[in-house]
Amino acid sequence: MTDKDRILSVELVEPNATFTLREICERGDCHAEFVIKLVSYGVIAPVEESLEERQWLFDLQTLARLRKAQRLQRDLKMNLPGLAMSLELLDEVQEMRREVDRLNQQLRHFLG
Amino acid sequence: MDFKDYYAVLGVSESASPEEIKKAYRKLARKYHPDVSKEENADDKFKDVGEAYEVLKDPEKRTEYDELKKYGARKDGSFERPSGWKGASDFGGGGYTEANPGQFSDFFEEIFGGGRRAGAGFGSGFGGQRHSMRMRGEDVHARLALFLEEALHGCEKQVSFNVKETDANGRVVPRQKTLNVKIPAGMREGQHIRLKGQGAPGVGGADNGDLFIEVEYAPHPLFTVEGQDILVTVPIAPWEAALGASVTVPTVGSKVKVKVPQGTSSGRKLRLKGKGLPGKHPGDQIVILQIAMPERHSEAAEELYRQLADAEKEFNPRTKLNV
Numbered sequence: 001m002t003d004k005d006r007i008l009s010v011e012l013v014e015p016n017a018t019f020t021l022r023e024i025c026e027r028g029d030c031h032a033e034f035v036i037k038l039v040s041y042g043v044i045a046p047v048e049e050s051l052e053e054r055q056w057l058f059d060l061q062t063l064a065r066l067r068k069a070q071r072l073q074r075d076l077k078m079n080l081p082g083l084a085m086s087l088e089l090l091d092e093v094q095e096m097r098r099e100v101d102r103l104n105q106q107l108r109h110f111l112g
Numbered sequence: 113m114d115f116k117d118y119y120a121v122l123g124v125s126e127s128a129s130p131e132e133i134k135k136a137y138r139k140l141a142r143k144y145h146p147d148v149s150k151e152e153n154a155d156d157k158f159k160d161v162g163e164a165y166e167v168l169k170d171p172e173k174r175t176e177y178d179e180l181k182k183y184g185a186r187k188d189g190s191f192e193r194p195s196g197w198k199g200a201s202d203f204g205g206g207g208y209t210e211a212n213p214g215q216f217s218d219f220f221e222e223i224f225g226g227g228r229r230a231g232a233g234f235g236s237g238f239g240g241q242r243h244s245m246r247m248r249g250e251d252v253h254a255r256l257a258l259f260l261e262e263a264l265h266g267c268e269k270q271v272s273f274n275v276k277e278t279d280a281n282g283r284v285v286p287r288q289k290t291l292n293v294k295i296p297a298g299m300r301e302g303q304h305i306r307l308k309g310q311g312a313p314g315v316g317g318a319d320n321g322d323l324f325i326e327v328e329y330a331p332h333p334l335f336t337v338e339g340q341d342i343l344v345t346v347p348i349a350p351w352e353a354a355l356g357a358s359v360t361v362p363t364v365g366s367k368v369k370v371k372v373p374q375g376t377s378s379g380r381k382l383r384l385k386g387k388g389l390p391g392k393h394p395g396d397q398i399v400i401l402q403i404a405m406p407e408r409h410s411e412a413a414e415e416l417y418r419q420l421a422d423a424e425k426e427f428n429p430r431t432k433l434n435v
């Protein structure tokens with residue numbers, strides 16, 4: 001049986017699964033200073049921001065957001081304030097696109 | 113091999129100044145960035161734009177490309193490297209890009225190929241030195257659209273994604289990987305699943321990265337999800353709306369009977385407790401009733417409507433419109 005034919009069982013990631021600062025840096029392939037800067041600009045946030053940096057924990061959504069921030073910064077040469085604003089606007093756009101899709105779908109159902 | 117017209121990709125003329133090229137690139141990079149754009153094939157378009165800019169921003173590469181365009185491009189859009197062609201510059205020395213040339217086209221490889229060797233040392237930090245160090249493989253983040261039934265009852269799905277790998281020649285190349293994945297029952301939109309070690313391979317004996325898949329719901333022909341609730345529109349006949357009726361409505365994977373109250377207007381909502389998304393606080397199913405008219409009425413039915421209109425003269429459905 002090839003790898004392609006094998007059916008792999010997945011591991012459900014608990015909604016509260018977290019990564020330490022060190023782990024998020026390793027997975028995000030970046031320095032802690034960069035993560036700390038992103039936190040200070042409000043681009044990403046640890047689960048509990050009041051804790052000391054060494055105790056910070058980040059969830060999976062934050063890891064995905066860190067990767068997105070890295071791609072945008074690398075590809076569009078953005079500075080941190082621009083990055084923070086772009087990500088906020090992109091969040092809004094995504095939320096609105098979802099809402100429009102949902103309302104369109106409801107309208108289609110209603111009009112048969 | 114097809115010839116790639118980098119000027120057309122960026123939408124600039126062949127005489128465009130470096131400033132015009134930079135401006136066009138910046139605009140298109142914003143437009144097609146996969147994290148920003150919703151356009152189809154945005155990923156491919158973004159790569160094309162990056163590749164075109166990579167060549168046209170560099171005077172030496174641009175000169176070489178212009179020469180090749182002159183002598184190697186055929187009228188039918190294909191391209192063949194002119195025999196005996198030797199580029200004016202040696203790009204094999206590398207260090208020439210901040211982009212990821214591993215994902216550029218075969219056309220780019222044919223002309224500027226030397227630079228793709230890992231030993232050339234790309235700006236992104238990948239290079240020959242990767243072999244001498246241990247580096248955990250990159251995690252891959254992907255999305256998977258599931259129908260509501262698949263998400264709630266579990267299913268087996270084929271998932272395809274790209275991982276960056278280093279081939280035998282030390283080149284960083286994208287490889288499409290396809291896996292058959294068993295999705296557990298009860299998946300919610302936005303929930304993640306992990307396949308350990310299925311991301312990019314580690315370097316120097318380090319661990320492979322993981323594959324993270326975020327679940328999203330595909331548009332469903334019957335149901336819409338709003339928070340915890342599942343919405344369904346159910347058509348009813350005018351007489352069912354007027355007199356009340358017991359009608360069968362679909363639920364996810366089943367059906368139930370509901371009582372339509374007498375005198376129901378179009379748009380009225382009925383709530384089926386606990387028939388929404390399962391969980392600690394299960395949602396409800398919301399049935400939205402919609403009065404449907406037959407395409408044609410019989411003469412007898414039209415006569416009955418005339419009698420009805422006569423009997424209900426006082427009713428004005430447009431009172432709110434002040435007309």
